[in-house]
Amino acid sequence: MTPIVRFAPSPTGNIHIGNSRTALVNWLYAEKHNGQFILRYDDTDKARSKQEYADQILKDLNWLGIEPDRIERQSGRFSAYDEAAENLRAHGLLYACYETPDELDRKRKRQLARGLPPIYDRAGLNLTAEQKQALEAEGRNAHWRFLLPNFDGSTENLVRTPVTWNDVVRGEQTIDLASMSDPVLIREDGTYLYTLPSVVDDIEMGVTHIIRGDDHVTNTAAQIAIFEALGAKSPDFGHHNLLTTASGEGLSKRLGSLSIASLNEDGYEPMAVASLAVLIGTSGAVEAITTMEELIQRFDPSTITKSAAKFDVAELDSLNKKLVHAKPYSNARQKLEAAGIGGGEDFWNVVRENIEKLPEAADWWQMVEHATPVIDKDDVEFLQQARTLLPDQPWGEETWTEWTSLIKQQTGRKGRALFMPLRKAMTGREHGPELAAILLLIGREKTLARLAGARALPV
Ligand code: GLU
Numbered sequence: 001m002t003p004i005v006r007f008a009p010s011p012t013g014n015i016h017i018g019n020s021r022t023a024l025v026n027w028l029y030a031e032k033h034n035g036q037f038i039l040r041y042d043d044t045d046k047a048r049s050k051q052e053y054a055d056q057i058l059k060d061l062n063w064l065g066i067e068p069d070r071i072e073r074q075s076g077r078f079s080a081y082d083e084a085a086e087n088l089r090a091h092g093l094l095y096a097c098y099e100t101p102d103e104l105d106r107k108r109k110r111q112l113a114r115g116l117p118p119i120y121d122r123a124g125l126n127l128t129a130e131q132k133q134a135l136e137a138e139g140r141n142a143h144w145r146f147l148l149p150n151f152d153g154s155t156e157n158l159v160r161t162p163v164t165w166n167d168v169v170r171g172e173q174t175i176d177l178a179s180m181s182d183p184v185l186i187r188e189d190g191t192y193l194y195t196l197p198s199v200v201d202d203i204e205m206g207v208t209h210i211i212r213g214d215d216h217v218t219n220t221a222a223q224i225a226i227f228e229a230l231g232a233k234s235p236d237f238g239h240h241n242l243l244t245t246a247s248g249e250g251l252s253k254r255l256g257s258l259s260i261a262s263l264n265e266d267g268y269e270p271m272a273v274a275s276l277a278v279l280i281g282t283s284g285a286v287e288a289i290t291t292m293e294e295l296i297q298r299f300d301p302s303t304i305t306k307s308a309a310k311f312d313v314a315e316l317d318s319l320n321k322k323l324v325h326a327k328p329y330s331n332a333r334q335k336l337e338a339a340g341i342g343g344g345e346d347f348w349n350v351v352r353e354n355i356e357k358l359p360e361a362a363d364w365w366q367m368v369e370h371a372t373p374v375i376d377k378d379d380v381e382f383l384q385q386a387r388t389l390l391p392d393q394p395w396g397e398e399t400w401t402e403w404t405s406l407i408k409q410q411t412g413r414k415g416r417a418l419f420m421p422l423r424k425a426m427t428g429r430e431h432g433p434e435l436a437a438i439l440l441l442i443g444r445e446k447t448l449a450r451l452a453g454a455r456a457l458p459v
Contacts, residue, residue, distance in 0.1 A: 003035030003208045007061075007068075008198065010042040011053035014259035015060055017311055018213075018243040018251040021277040025240055026211050027066045028278065028299040029168075031292075038205060039068035043075045044192045060260035064270050065292045072205065074197050081192055084200045084230060085185065088146065093229050094185060096142035097124030098135040120145070120181035122155055144186040146196075148225055150177035163221040168211060168238030169301045175221035183222045199223050203232040211238035211301070240304050241281045243311045251311070258311070267357035269327075271295075272320035281309025288322040321356040332358060341365045343441060350437040364432070368441050371428035373450040379421035380453075385411055386422060387451040393444055400436035425450050 043049035088094035108118035161177040227234035329345040
């Protein structure tokens with residue numbers, strides 16, 4: 001069977017690294033098994049969903065290397081949800097309730113005070129047509145609950161009803177439906193919560209595996225019951241652990257700094273983000289994986305641990321640095337060119353070891369093109385001498401050694417006293433890539449000009 005998975009974000013904000021974990025785990029699962037990946041916008045909440053977020057989510061997925069096989073929108077499928085809701089109503093499985101949030105809260109508090117579990121008492125089920133009319137005449141609108149199949153004979157007679165599934169990530173899971181309230185499927189303003197549309201779509205789209213965060217484990221039990229109520233076989237489920245911030249807080253779409261869009265803008269490598277998002281919180285090592293193909297090989301959902309995984313930017317920085325240091329020019333070229341960074345392969349091979357994120361190469365390119373020499377008074381004469389000793393072209397790898405041996409002989413300087421004035425004059429800085437390589441990048445004319453203290457070449 002070819003797996004069909006889906007990633008179902010609500011386009012109500014930018015996706016963050018935690019959401020990308022869900023997307024990637026689904027994508028890797030599909031790729032590993034030659035399956036299909038559906039991007040399904042969970043946009044039934046018309047007021048909060050925005051096209052710009054939907055567009056950005058697709059961009060973010062593409063940036064990470066995910067190319068959905070199919071894109072669907074729930075906002076275009078209300079008639080299918082209405083039909084399913086009608087079907088459930090016709091079977092007495094979707095019933096109207098009229099309690100306000102405050103009333104529900106009071107009910108729960110009373111139950112807890114009496115040592116009872118705070119489960120909805122199904123009062124809505126016992127309302128007569130007249131009572132419903134009277135409540136509506138008061139200005140109340142019904143919200144609609146799904147009747148869980150957790151009773152024997154009378155709906156008040158709850159019996160243990162274990163729902164068990166073999167979770168792709170967590171192994172065998174069991175939830176007792178008698179421990180849950182009947183879930184609300186339709187709000188009092190007539191809008192759908194994600195629970196029913198998601199099941200309707202999963203059935204119609206032939207989804208075989210629902211892989212999502214472990215905050216959905218309880219929903220899964222209710223949704224399995226809904227699949228059955230709609231006459232469908234439920235797909236397989238997998239629940240991965242969630243990422244938290246380093247201080248243990250849940251990630252939220254409001255945490256702009258960890259959005260995929262901002263990580264992209266900050267110059268992170270997509271494979272650094274993908275490696276961390278997938279390998280963190282697993283029993284395997286978190287490593288910088290270079291290609292999606294390798295990540296597909298490495299990925300094994302059963303290695304995901306059960307406890308939450310802490311996302312730490314320092315770890316992302318360290319993976320990113322490793323990828324940049326090893327990044328071949330062929331891979332970096334497009335981005336370097338787009339950022340107006342010249343110098344080709346020679347330049348890239350010299351600077352990549354000195355940067356942590358690719359865009360930082362711009363700063364070194366600026367150094368090659370337009371450094372402002374820094375020359376101490378005591379070094380003016382020394383640099384003049386060095387200037388006269390600069391070998392003629394053609395230059396090669398040995399030019400630097402050739403030149404500095406001559407300087408050493410003629411001036412008697414060595415070590416830091418020899419190299420630092422050259423570095424500061426040639427690059428305007430005290431640190432940086434090997435001078436032997438910089439010399440070749442800068443070339444003879446610029447070196448001569450800089451040793452004489454000139455910022456620009458004479459025209
Ligand atoms: N929009 C839901 C969420 O992001 C989808 C849950 C699901 O994958 O079924 O939590």
